[in-house]
Amino acid sequence: MDETNLIPDRIAATLRQFPPFSMLPPETITDLAQSAHVRVLVAGETVWHQGDPPGEDLYVLVRGRIEYHITNDEQTEMVAVRDEGDLLGLTPLLRSHPARTTAKVVEDSVLYGLPWRGLQRLLSTSDDARHYVNRHLFWTTRLGGEVNSLPAVESEGITSRAKNILQAHLVGGRVIQPRSPDRLLTCTPETSIHDAARVMARRRVPSVLVVDPAGHPLGIVTQSGIVKQVVAGELPRESPVKEVMASPVITVSALSSATAAILLMLRERIGQVCVTEDGTPDSPALDVFTNKDLLAQSGHHPAGLLREFRHARTVARLRELCDEVEKITGSYLDAGVSAIFLGQICAELYDELIQRLLELTTLEMKDTGVPLPSVPWAWISVGSDGRREQTLRTDMDNALIFGAAENAEEDEKNRHVFLQFTNAVVAKMVECGFARCQGGVMASNPRWCQTDQEWLDEIKEIGTSTEPDPLFRGIVLYDMRFISGDPTIVRPVRQAIIDSVRSNSWLQRRLAELVVETPPPLNFWGKFVVENRGDHEGEFDLKGRALAPLRDAGRLLALKHNQLRRYSTGGRWEDIRRNVPALEEMAKVAREAYDVLLSLRLQTAIARQNSGRFVDPSALSKLEKARLAHAFDVVRMVQTHVRLAFNLESR
């Protein structure tokens, strides 16, 4: 029994339970533990005093509880609490500044001191661990302190994440299934290029397989080969295909992984892969797949689903596809894909769904003898749908704009037909699993099915009305996004909405008030404040308290700074970060925080099969808690900015 490393191994095992150490390579933690300094302090002692210079070590609190106190003008107040797994003394070390707080032990504590230099080097090489530490640092903003982030060694890599996305695909990965053999297009080596090209054109395929009498693949004739050799080159089109075919043929066997085949094609830089009986060119060819075919076959891939949506003929099939989207969302979320990014993927898919539903309904109307009026119309998404955040089928938010006719009478007649249309579409959406909007924000509601003129008149009113209802309608409309129909009819309406806010500072202030209305569920001491009444007692309202302020602030600042290219909250913050230098840092952390919050909401929603609006803090892991606490600090920071920028009185 060799006990040389017994102590550091045990220390390392303890450290690895906690972030950021859990995110670093295990062997580096063992190295770090070799030079640990272990301290034991009892309740009533102090780890350091306000004004003490930083030492050499960063402390990890392994057991116990420590409070940070600040003394100003003989007034002492507690500003933060650290418990098991927290890092101590990071800020002074990072800044080489004396401690701003006094760290008091309130429960007997065991501390592992780790050499800061070694740790700093480690952190600079791990993105995840560094981001965790950077978030951890954020609590000092509660003291009005500035934040110094740890720098990265190299540019932010996506390798670790990409691996996870790949894994997500492999989980749902399917095998290649050859289609019926008569689908396969073949010719002999002696066939003329012209004949081969004619067949390709007729069958609308990008290649012909050249086979020997036994059906073994010899080569493949592709469009690009013909273009290169015949169209751009000197080869006459009467020459045999063996002159232009690519050979040997890259082959895979049936029942191999579709994803692996795609990777093979990427690596070989080819557009087609041939499936043979045993996977080698020395057996009969079964099918030829393009990368598009494979994407569509690889199951959990969004590209495959998009195609399926396009080809679905019944609402029942569309419903199945929606369920599939939700499954993909779950596996992507597990793989750590950004929730903002997921929202974009889902928006594309759901847009395709609505497009398809509109097509189906248009046909139905025509069949029943009530065709749509001949005025231009457009289906638009508003609210969360408009912001591309409808990752799960929560409730729908949509509206219809149609062109005004000569007179009001004609408008009413058109509205009557359009309402029939929208009611049918909404009913189909409900069949697909979307809930009807509680607030009635649906194109089937006459108030959300209006002519462009009516919309413009209403928008004018939002700017001057003091009632809450028009303001609510306005907010929903600020996020409008064109889905289908005639885009030209939407543009003037959207422009009118934007102008109505930009020229109206009174309206801006009202919107700003909404942003700061709800404080984040984190008190000054970094503890979660939970709802204390109603069904959700003991939980906190993630949507109302954290997502909403960031979302509203993003919208307001995007309007103010004229960053209107993007529709999603994530995209808005991204654009603000790039184009408004004064807000760069804030927009960056706001986007990250929004992403974290959105992911958490989605995870809760999937786990609990509801909207994910309420979160139980005791159900969160240490890491999630830390992320959330950071996100709330960001919310507070954004709210403070909005308060100053829009001259709201501090409260």
Added chain:
Amino acid sequence: MFGWGRRKNEPEFVRNYCASTGRKFDRKRSFGEIPFVALDAETTGFDINKDRLLSIGIVPLNQGALDVANRQTWLVQQAASPNNEAVKIHGIAPSESAKGIPEAQVLEELLAAISGKVIVGHHIGFDAEIIGNGLRRNFGIKFRNRMIDTSMMAMRHLDAFHRTGYANQRPPGLDEVCVHAGLPVLGRHTASGDAFTTGQLFLWICGRLRVRYGRQLVAGDLLK
């Protein structure tokens, strides 16, 4: 200069040890300046006269922190290591012991590591006797370090382990005190694990004393 009866041809490390390690200590010396070293030994049994060392683990305690980087551990080669009840506790079988380092060499290295330091151990009296026997056998010297026994500290300073006057009361075991203190126990019945755990316990009791006295500790608080 080394007192009476000392042989002139002693090896240098023995002389160094004897010169720098003594019973005298400045009672006013502050806690942070005292060089402590937590020590634990596993032995072939519980008979002071018969049993031998199997392994020793030490962890230095500097400025109130256990210094993991400078820990040391030795597996001692004992030709006559018996396969008895004690093996079940420490898990060092005779075959294992055979892979160790000869006793004389271990003790030489040990002397260099603990020279001039205050030894902290749980039931340290027994370990010290066994090590002392080894020192006498090999080098003809005594175990000279000042020692602090955490089990005695627990009896003296912690209400839960105070002397009750009950005749059969024994000083509390390491596990007992650690459970009371809420401290993690690391690798029980391995020399280095017990040394580490004892070191943590020592720091904890010292913390208690600091809070009780409302001041930093000095040597006089710990060494009578």
